Amino acid sequence: MTGLPTVGAELPELTVRVDRATAVRYAGAATDFNPIHYSDRAASALGLPGVLAHGMWTMGAALRAVTDWVGDPARVRSYGVRFTKPVVIPATDEGTLVRVRGRVTAVSDGLVTVTLEATCGDDKVLGNAVAEVVW
């Protein structure tokens, strides 16, 4: 990426698959072993709709839409999200899909602001998802 992008420019769409193995892998990598991320029994005991992806997994996976676009993740200056809905992971080989779309919403002072939209099925799983990258 060389030329400065313009406000309104769309990032390539990203689709990320998440299954139970992904959640277990993230639990180990992040050392977050809350059983709601791998145990149906634990999830249903809390009245949850099912085993949930870690919110921080969803946040991290969604940022790939930005880092794949700019190439060097060291250019990320800031990134913030609101966790609006959980990603429910069915106990199937296919798991589920998180779809991420991004759009440039501001360009100024060497910073490009990207607003992300992350959905799982009809659910918007992240809100106010905004990243700033150095340009």
Added chain:
Amino acid sequence: MPARATGHYRGGMPINESHVGRTYPPTPAYEVSRAKIAEFAAALGDTNPAYAGHTPIAPPTFVAVVAARAWDRMFADPELGMALHRVVHGEQAFTYDRPLRAGDLITATLTIDRVRVRGPVEFVGVTVDVATTDGDHVCSTTSTLVHTRPASDEAATATVGVAS
């Protein structure tokens, strides 16, 4: 069972506005390793070459791994009466001075920024500052944690929220 509280509430005023500004000692030094970076990137399905090789950087959200250790200090504070298994992760944001790199020795220091109590629900805003043990600031990360207080000690296991 979800991860249980380490802070056993001992009565008195639970977390409230007077705790704003409270800070905890830095977490023990944590060494960012190539192996952990590789595991974390793989868990995100992220094959960016910046996360591989001999001098990788960590994916930006890796900072949360260390920030969570600072959260544990707050959950262990008996004066606040908070418990991880009654917390919903509401918001998360990072501001980076630079990326984390393999070999960084880092600590995380938590400060309580905001507390808003609405009945049994407590909205707690915290900042965790991540710096190297040499004092090189790497990242500030803010979180909004929504903690729901049980009606009584007997209800302490009636979980209404989960960490995300």
